[in-house]
Amino acid sequence: MAATHAPATSPGVREPTRQAPARRRRVGVRAPWWFVVPAISIYLFIVVVPSANGALFSFTDWNGLRADWSFVGLDNFTSVFSDRTALDALVNTLTLAAAATVVQNVAGLLLALGVNSMVKSRYVLRVIFFAPVVLTPLVAGYVWSFLLSPNGVVNDALRAAGLGALAHDWLGDPDTALYAIVLEIVWQFSGYSMVIYLAGLQAIPAEVLEAATIDGAGPWSKFRRVVLPLLNGAVVINVMLCLIGGLKQFDQVMAMTGGGPGTATETISTAIYKSAFSLGDFPFSIALAVVMTVVIAVLAGVQFRLTQRRSS
């Protein structure tokens, strides 16, 4: 169903692009350069210039209020890397992003395989599995903090199943709080991964699968050797989206734990917000933002390299 919406990725429709320049020169369709001016202006104003300034100010003692500032070298980064909370936030963020990426992708792929099959209720199921995606993340966070509370549904269900020994305050326990947030993220966004995998699955030509069946491939080896390699593009996009989303995680943490107990669920985003707007420590906050940018860039680069190698 979604394949028709993605002409750019379908190899079959790529050809016209390559022929287009020749025809363009002949007829001379004019696309004026100044059409880009409004978009570029606001992009420069909102993204490029402030980001560049952010990178620059991380080497200064700029406090956000004064107009004057001076360079302090790596001082801000030294204080970030010697700060317990910031280091906890860094570790928590990486753990959360990694766990959410793995679980959400496995769940999303399984859901996609499930609702792509012959089951009669597949259209209704897709709508249900996707519904949490449109729900406001902050609101979903509150609902889950209620479900996971000591007398919430999760503990009730455990007690009803005779597993009462496992019931406890999921968000109040430093050992489980971070994973409770991962659970919420997986519930909310598995549907997102599902539709992308579904789009990938539906782009696989039926003949390829039939050929594999004729060659005697069982369901597992068909999945492993035919379906999964053809889903490479969907995997790349999904992993990238989950990873970047997880690394920026803010809303659910604010709703569910506010970063606690202690610093057990503090993420880089909540730490940036608190150090800037509660503690007024702009230099620290901006250095932490630079660290976050570097982490995202490095992980995105690593992922890109790995997937490039796999597809070649």
Added chain:
Amino acid sequence: MHARYTWRTLAREVGLILLALAFLVPLAGLLNVSLKPRDSQSGALAFAFPPTLDNYVQAWNQASLGAALANSFLITAVSVVLIIAFASTAAYPLARVTRGWSRYTFYFVIGGLLVPGQLALLPLYATMRDFGLLGSLWSVILINVGQQIPFSVFLYTMFLRELPLDYEEAALLDGCGPLRSFVSVVFPLLRPVTGTVVILNAVGIWNEFFTPLLYLGGSGNTTAPVAIYGFVSQYVSQWPLIFAGLVISVIPILVVYFALQKHIIKGFAGGLKG
């Protein structure tokens, strides 16, 4: 893929339906609790009987949700219109002009996809403060538009590159200028991708919490998520009341979802695959 409906398919169907019901538990719990009397201590799944709408009246009055929903609506609508106008026009030369500058400009714009907003946060905050825009809906609208330009331009450009030139050539032969030919010929042809851009941005902007918290928090203007945030911290653990507020704040987006679900799922998948 042309398999018959077997016992195994039935088993899979039953399993998926059970899973779907489990997926709905949080939403059902949200609705159920919001209908209970305020002092109710019964468990989340204990059915609210008799249901009461008291919480809704209270939440509506005490969280000033009316004004917040109006602001959310205004911010979302204006941001989405501006994003469409700016991104579609920008994508036109980026997709059609073959000379070097357009390629580099394209990379420059989509490079923004990798830069987290947190890096720009403090300088942008200082700039908005200097312009006197703190507390104004315009600060949030401008930020939404600027931050969504990379992704929207990317979607439009990829789509335009696959679009044949025939119609524009015809318009040119009929004597249309570039602006006229864009508005009356090219833009209507972009309808499928415009749909995707509208859906992705509308959901994202409606649900956005961080930017409005920062720029509108504490001012008379708030959006639905920020109003809810303040409301929850004020009425801690009065779950029935809080949940009524939550339901009110998500009704608009859920109504839109269930009305347009077919296109939304398609749009998400199609837009992200590009």
